[in-house]
Structure formats: C-alpha cells, structure tokens
Amino acid sequence: MRFIIIVKATPDSEAGVMPEAPLRAEMAAYHEALVNAGVLLDAAGLQPSAKGWRVRYRGTQAQVIDGPFTEAEGLIAGYTLIQVRTREEAVEWARRCPAPRGRGRDAEIEVRQLFERDGAETGPA
Amino acid sequence: MTVDATHRAIEAVWRIESAKVIAHVARLVRDVGLAEELAQDALVAALEHWPVDGLPANAGAWLMTTAKHRALDRLRQDALHARKHEELGHDLDALQAHVVPDFVDALAEASEDDIGDDLLRLVFTACHPVLSTDARVALTLRLLGGLTTDEIARAFLVPEATMAQRIVRAKRTLTEARVPFEVPRAAELPERLASVLAVIYLVFNEGYSATAGDDWMRPALCAEALRLGRVVAGLMPDESEVLGLVAMMEIQASRTAARTDDQGRAVLLMDQDRSRWDPLLIRRGLAALARAEALGGARGPYALQAALAACHARARQAEQTDWAQIVALYDALAQVAKSPIVELNRAVAVGMAFGPAAGLELIDALAADPALANYHWLPSVRGDLLARLGRVEEARAEFERAAGMTRNARERELLMARAHAVATPSSRV
Numbered sequence: 001m002r003f004i005i006i007v008k009a010t011p012d013s014e015a016g017v018m019p020e021a022p023l024r025a026e027m028a029a030y031h032e033a034l035v036n037a038g039v040l041l042d043a044a045g046l047q048p049s050a051k052g053w054r055v056r057y058r059g060t061q062a063q064v065i066d067g068p069f070t071e072a073e074g075l076i077a078g079y080t081l082i083q084v085r086t087r088e089e090a091v092e093w094a095r096r097c098p099a100p101r102g103r104g105r106d107a108e109i110e111v112r113q114l115f116e117r118d119g120a121e122t123g124p125a
Numbered sequence: 126m127t128v129d130a131t132h133r134a135i136e137a138v139w140r141i142e143s144a145k146v147i148a149h150v151a152r153l154v155r156d157v158g159l160a161e162e163l164a165q166d167a168l169v170a171a172l173e174h175w176p177v178d179g180l181p182a183n184a185g186a187w188l189m190t191t192a193k194h195r196a197l198d199r200l201r202q203d204a205l206h207a208r209k210h211e212e213l214g215h216d217l218d219a220l221q222a223h224v225v226p227d228f229v230d231a232l233a234e235a236s237e238d239d240i241g242d243d244l245l246r247l248v249f250t251a252c253h254p255v256l257s258t259d260a261r262v263a264l265t266l267r268l269l270g271g272l273t274t275d276e277i278a279r280a281f282l283v284p285e286a287t288m289a290q291r292i293v294r295a296k297r298t299l300t301e302a303r304v305p306f307e308v309p310r311a312a313e314l315p316e317r318l319a320s321v322l323a324v325i326y327l328v329f330n331e332g333y334s335a336t337a338g339d340d341w342m343r344p345a346l347c348a349e350a351l352r353l354g355r356v357v358a359g360l361m362p363d364e365s366e367v368l369g370l371v372a373m374m375e376i377q378a379s380r381t382a383a384r385t386d387d388q389g390r391a392v393l394l395m396d397q398d399r400s401r402w403d404p405l406l407i408r409r410g411l412a413a414l415a416r417a418e419a420l421g422g423a424r425g426p427y428a429l430q431a432a433l434a435a436c437h438a439r440a441r442q443a444e445q446t447d448w449a450q451i452v453a454l455y456d457a458l459a460q461v462a463k464s465p466i467v468e469l470n471r472a473v474a475v476g477m478a479f480g481p482a483a484g485l486e487l488i489d490a491l492a493a494d495p496a497l498a499n500y501h502w503l504p505s506v507r508g509d510l511l512a513r514l515g516r517v518e519e520a521r522a523e524f525e526r527a528a529g530m531t532r533n534a535r536e537r538e539l540l541m542a543r544a545h546a547v548a549t550p551s552s553r554v
Contacts, residue, residue, distance in 0.1 A: 035355075035359050036241065036356065036359050037141060037356065038351075038352035038353065038354075038356040038359070039352065041405060041409070081405075083348065083352070085140065086133070086140075088133045088134050088137035089137040089140060089141060091134065091137065092134065092141060093141070116382075
C-alpha cells in the first residue's frame with residue numbers, strides 16, 4: 001500500500017527560502033533511510049505558489065488564476081511517496097520524518113493513503 | 126493507544142528494524158540463527174515494556190541496543206564457559222576485562238554504513254549456496270523481509286510446521302557448515318550475487334505468475350521482492366545486474382492492474398489496457414535500466430530482460446511495439462543465458478516482427494525439445510501462429526492441447542476461449 005507524506009507550506013517555503021543546513025541534512029538522512037529500507041517511491045520539493053497557478057471552474061468556464069496564494073493552510077511545499085506493507089508501518093515512518101521547519105518549531109505534515117491501481121484497498125478505511 | 130494498537134505499532138517497528146538488528150547482532154555472534162533468537166528476545170522485551178511505557182522516541186535504536194546487550198551477555202557467558210573448562214578458578218574480573226573491551230568497541234563502532242555492510246552480509250548468508258533453493262527463499266523472507274513463518278508458509282502453500290522446520294534446518298545448516306558471516310570476495314562475488322538475485326526473482330515470480338498459492342499473499346510477495354531488490358540495489362549501487370533485476374521487476378509490476386479483467390481473468394500482454402499500467406513504476410524501471418546500462422551492464426541477463434520489458438512499456442499501444450528490437454534483445458539474451466524458454470519467446474518475437482510463417486518455422490524446430498514437452502505456452506504460441514496463417518483446425522487443436530496442460534484455471538479458461546473463437550467463423554482471433 002502506498003502513502004503520501006505531505007509537507008505543508010510555510011512563510012519561508014513560500015518566500016523561496018531554503019531550509020537551514022541542519023534541517024536539510026536531517027531531511028536527506030530521512031530520505032536515505034527510506035531508500036535503504038526499500039520503501040521510497042518518489043519525493044520532491046515544490047517551488048513557491050508564486051510560480052504556480054490555479055484553474056477555477058465556474059459553469060462552463062475555466063479561468064486561470066496566477067499565484068501566489070495566501071491561504072497557507074491549503075498550500076503544500078513537498079511530498080514523499082512511500083510503499084509499505086501496513087498502515088502502522090506508514091505511521092512509524094511518518095513519525096520519523098523530521099519536523100519540516102526544524103526542531104522546536106511548530107509545523108505539520110499530513111499523510112494520506114493512495115487508491116491502489118489494481119482496485120485493492122478501495123473500501124472504507 | 127490501546128494494547129492492540131500498540132502491538133500493531135510494535136509489529137511495524139519490528140518489520141522496519143528486524144533485518145538490521147539481526148544483521149548487526151549476527152556480526153557480533155557470528156551465527157545467524159543465534160542472532161535471530163537474540164533479536165527476538167529484544168522484540169519480546171519491547172512487547173513487555175512498550176505497552177506500559179509507550180513507544181520510545183527512537184524505537185529502532187531501542188531494539189538494536191537491547192539486542193546488542195543480549196548478544197554481549199551471551200558472548201560473556203560463552204567465554205566464561207569456555208574458560209571454566211580451560212582454567213578453573215580463573216579470576217572473573219580479569220576475564221571480563223579480557224572479554225568486554227572488544228565488544229564495547231564493536232558496539233561503539235556501529236554507524237549507518239556498518240549497518241549497511243551487516244545487512245549485505247545477511248543477504249549473502251541467507252542466499253548461501255550451502256542451502257537448498259527453498260531454504261534460501263524461506264530464510265531470506267524470514268530474516269530480511271521480517272515475514273512470519275505463517276505468512277511464508279501461506280505464500281508457498283505448505284503447512285506452517287513444514288515451513289518452520291525448513292527455516293530451523295536452514296539456520297542449523299549455516300551453523301554446521303560454519304558459513305562465515307561476510308560479503309564474498311571479488312572472485313566469488315558474481316556467482317554468489319547471482320544466487321541472491323535468483324532468490325529475489327523467484328519470490329517475485331511466485332507472486333506474479335500465480336501458479337498456486339494463497340491469493341492474499343501474492344501481491345505481498347511481489348511487493349516484498351521489489352522492496353528487497355531496491356534494498357540490495359541501495360547496498361550495491363555499482364552492480365548493474367542488481368539494477369537490471371530491479372528494473373525488470375518495476376516494469377513487470379507496473380502491469381499488475383491490467384493483468385486481470387473485472388472478473389479476475391488473465392489478460393495477455395498484447396490485450397492489456399495500457400492506460401492501467403502504472404506510469405510511476407515504469408518510470409522507476411526505465412531509470413534503473415538506464416543506470417544499469419550506464420554502468421556497462423547492458424548485456425547482463427537481467428538487464429536484457431529489463432530491456433525487453435521496457436520495449437513493451439515504451440509502446441503506448443500494442444501495435445507500436447518494436448518487435449525487431451525485441452528479436453535483437455532475445456538474440457543477445459540467447460548468447461548469455463541460452464534456454465528453450467528464451468528460444469520460444471524469440472520465436473514469438475520473430476513471428477510478430479517478420480510474420481507468422483517465420484515464427485512457426487522456429488517453433489517447429491523447438492517442438493522436440495524435451496524441456497518444453499510440458500510447457501503449455503508452446504502449443505499456445507503455435508496455435509496463435511497457425512491461426513494467423515488461417516490454419517484454423519490445427520490452431521484450435523493446439524489451443525485445446527495447451528489448455529489441457531496448464532495448472533492455472535484462469536489460463537485454461539483463456540485458452541479454451543481462444544480454441545472456441547478460432548474455430549468459429551466471423552470471430553476474430
């Protein structure tokens with residue numbers, strides 16, 4: 001089963017400020033551990049929403065709205081996609097993810113399970 | 126957390142950590158069976174403490190430290206025991222001073238890199254040629270996959286007691302043969318690595334080809350083989366054949382959703398809905414293949430099979446398949462890993478690239494091969510070529526013969542349907 005670990009955007013990530021060296025090292029070590037365990041499928045950091053856009057559908061119209069966007073709640077800064085055997089394994093790996101704004105600073109990550117392409121695990125959670 | 130939830134959480138930590146713990150302890154005690162026992166002791170300790178104290182922040186390190194201490198105790202006892210036989214009355218403090226420092230050093234030395242080396246030693250030991258193939262597979266799943274004996278037994282359709290017996294015997298064999306806990310030296314490496322890759326591929330195939338076994342365990346076997354392949358590729362990043370195997374498994378796994386229809390019936394490669402192939406796994410497979418080729422390993426048997434899988438993966442529609450390239454790859458594969466199965470597949474490719482008559486000629490030359498006497502794909506392929514040549518009665522007979530030979534119910538259904546279709550005018554084959 002696959003899970004995506006979603007890291008939420010922060011004012012820093014939206015300003016295009018790279019995390020400080022210790023945090024980058026922690027993140028690198030975390031992803032290395034995922035690779036060594038054979039569970040990492042994909043991971044990427046996202047550029048600030050200033051470089052992105054939204055498409056708003058209204059009736060039959062599709063309107064393109066350029067970033068940046070302000071609602072920090074809904075914005076994401078990166079993701080890590082893993083494949084594990086059980087939900088508990090995903091919880092354990094998520095627990096090991098470094099705090100995305102550095103130690104001691106409030107932040108949040110969100111984990112969601114993917115639908116499987118072969119139709120497995122589509123039932124209620 | 127409820128007790129049940131805590132137990133599941135502990136099980137998850139165990140699955141993530143067990144191979145590393147066993148591998149590291151095995152280096153200390155030089156015995157894989159004993160190492161697993163000591164690691165299990167650490168798990169039991171976790172099951173006692175964690176439901177009460179809560180999961181430690183670094184659960185992996187907790188397990189590792191606990192197991193190492195058990196190993197240390199065991200070594201101390203053994204040394205004591207040995208000394209007692211040698212020199213009765215030897216001063217205990219002097220003995221400990223003699224024994225302990227080595228272990229303390231060993232403990233302190235263990236960094237992530239060492240853990241990687243230990244894991245690799247465990248991989249090679251579990252796949253050691255002193256063991257039968259069945260034993261290698263069982264031990265690999267048990268020690269490296271963290272699968273329970275029950276899960277392994279279900280995957281291979283044997284009673285749990287039989288599988289437990291097999292694992293116990295395998296560990297005893299390693300101890301009795303005094304198999305060193307090490308990565309083989311350069312001269313031995315190619316052959317030993319081939320054994321490791323064969324075990325992983327066997328596990329993958331057992332899950333993928335579904336000739337028998339518990340349906341629930343099958344996807345788990347494919348996933349586990351893929352995971353093990355990725356782990357070994359991480360441990361040996363310069364071995365092109367490891368990457369070749371991983372590439373082949375990633376691409377084959379990308380087709381999982383398209384391999385059966387709504388009713389669970391098998392769908393042949395050329396008939397699959399390619400929009401259901403998993404583009405992420407294809408991309409990962411092609412990337413691994415590119416790395417294998419960049420390392421100069423394009424002619425390795427696994428890399429060649431990955432390249433064959435890649436030919437299909439790159440064709441957005443079945444009609445776009447580059448059959449001439451596939452023939453060339455089978456030519457290369459026949460040179461490094463000649464087998465009747467490769468010849469059969471090559472004949473299929475020739476039939477697609479250069480017409481059914483050319484393919485049939487090659488198939489007929491293979492028909493006498495005793496290795497293919499019970500292989501249902503031979504009459505199936507022959508039926509296909511005959512049908513394309515308009516020789517419908519012969520084609521029908523071949524499909525029926527193939528249906529009578531397969532052990533897989535779904536394949537049999539498919540072959541009977543083809544036999545029926547080819548004999549019915551107006552229906553396309």
